[in-house]
Amino acid sequence: MPSQNSFLFFIMFFFLIISCLTLTSTSSSSPQKEDTFEFVRPIDRKLLGLNKKEKLSHFKFYWHDILSGKNPTTITINPPTLKLNTSTAFGLVNMIDNPLTLGPQLSSKLVGKAQGFYASTSKDELGLFMAMNFAFIEGKYNGSTISIMGRNPAFHNVREMPVIGGSGLFRFARGYVQAHTYWFDYKSGDACVQYNVYVFHY
Ligand SMILES: *[C@@H]1O[C@H](CO)[C@@H](O)[C@H](O)[C@H]1NC(C)=O
Ligand SMILES: *[C@@H]1O[C@H](CO)[C@@H](O)[C@H](O)[C@H]1NC(C)=O
DSSP states (O other), rough: HHHHHHHHHHHHHHHHHHHHHHHHHHHHHHHHHOOOOOOOOOOGGGGTTTOOEEEEEEEEEEEEEOOOOSSSSSEEEESSSSSSSSSTTTTTTEEEEEEEESSSSTTTOEEEHHHHHHEEOOOOSEEEEEEEEEEEOOOOGEEEEOEEEEEEEETTTEEEEEEEOOOOOOOEEEEEEEEEEEEOOTTTTOEEEEEEEEEEEE
């Protein structure tokens, strides 16, 4: 009798241990599902790899806005219906998938694409609202993006726009870009713009 009891006790103890182990292992293997917080919690920087020192980088490349030809990278999705001012094209919306290249020649190395749109939002000078992501394909930056949103008075020599964030290697990015028109063809509307990007990232 006593030996049977101790055997039973041993079995129950064994199952208790096993179930505890399973519980802890499931909670540690899928922390996001098992976390007990409801809505928001403070979190250690290390968990997101943000304990490293923040870097400041300067990227330089050329942005090609191609409206002409058989393979444009920019298309007008909203021509201004009400022509308030033909010289500012207030109301125009262009969708872009513009190549970003290392040099000013379109044939130079492709480092990414600028995807988004720009819209003419100024009635009395050419002033564009730019909303675009730089989607990089170069080296370790392949797959990472930088998001730009800002005002672009395109006929000014240098236009500054904020970097409002990013993804991948540019998580928590902030900074600004300076855009300088390299050339602009009044007839076709095609342009090549140099972008200097100054960005803090991890
Ligand atoms: C139209 O745009 C031109 C050039 O930017 C500007 O000089 C002019 O004042 C504008 N006209 C109106 C009515 O806004
Ligand atoms: C970038 O990554 C994609 C998929 O992750 C891959 O298919 C592509 O070849 C890469 N491009 C370059 C230029 O390394």
